[in-house]
Amino acid sequence: MQADKAAARTAALARRKAAHEVTDGRASSVLSEVLAGHRGLPVAGYLPIRSEIDPRPAMAEAAAHGPVGVPVIVAAGQPLIFARWDPEGDLVEGPFGAHVPALQVPVVPQIVIVPLVAFDRRGGRLGYGGGFYDRTLARLRANGPVLAVGFAYSAQEVDALPLEPTDQPLDMIVTELGVIDVAA
Numbered sequence: 001m002q003a004d005k006a007a008a009r010t011a012a013l014a015r016r017k018a019a020h021e022v023t024d025g026r027a028s029s030v031l032s033e034v035l036a037g038h039r040g041l042p043v044a045g046y047l048p049i050r051s052e053i054d055p056r057p058a059m060a061e062a063a064a065h066g067p068v069g070v071p072v073i074v075a076a077g078q079p080l081i082f083a084r085w086d087p088e089g090d091l092v093e094g095p096f097g098a099h100v101p102a103l104q105v106p107v108v109p110q111i112v113i114v115p116l117v118a119f120d121r122r123g124g125r126l127g128y129g130g131g132f133y134d135r136t137l138a139r140l141r142a143n144g145p146v147l148a149v150g151f152a153y154s155a156q157e158v159d160a161l162p163l164e165p166t167d168q169p170l171d172m173i174v175t176e177l178g179v180i181d182v183a184a
Helices: 002-021 026-036 056-063 132-142
Strands: 068-072 081-084 091-093 099-101 111-114 147-151 172-175 178-181
Touching (some): 026 056, 026 147, 026 172, 026 178, 056 068, 068 099, 081 099
Parallel strands (some): 111 147
Antiparallel strands (some): 068 081, 091 099, 172 178
């Protein structure tokens, strides 16, 4: 299973990098439209690293209507926590090169914008392999409903992924081409 995931990850990262090099920013407006239907609910986004698709314009729009958090890695093998993000707020470097708010005010999201390496139309998601989002979504979902929104370039889609029972599914995927509703 791990070898299959590693091979899928390598191929998907190459496709994501190529898509990132020609992006026009259209995907963020699609994400904004999705978030507009949930105004005021606490949202967790992320601050992009490497060739990840950038959700910050949609996050900034959402922050005008309610709390928006970004992930903070506590330790390996632990769920993420989310710290309140302000588009104009000070950031410091956190683990793995991701930035985090300098002042960390906790946010418990009901909507989580999830970065990914690859996805399938059944809501499967392949990440970097640390399991952070799987543990985090499992913990959040144990306490109530959470909408997990994968955010990716359409080039990151695959027919099927090697998944394990601990892999948490996405509820929808947003790309520059539109919304994929997993339930449909």
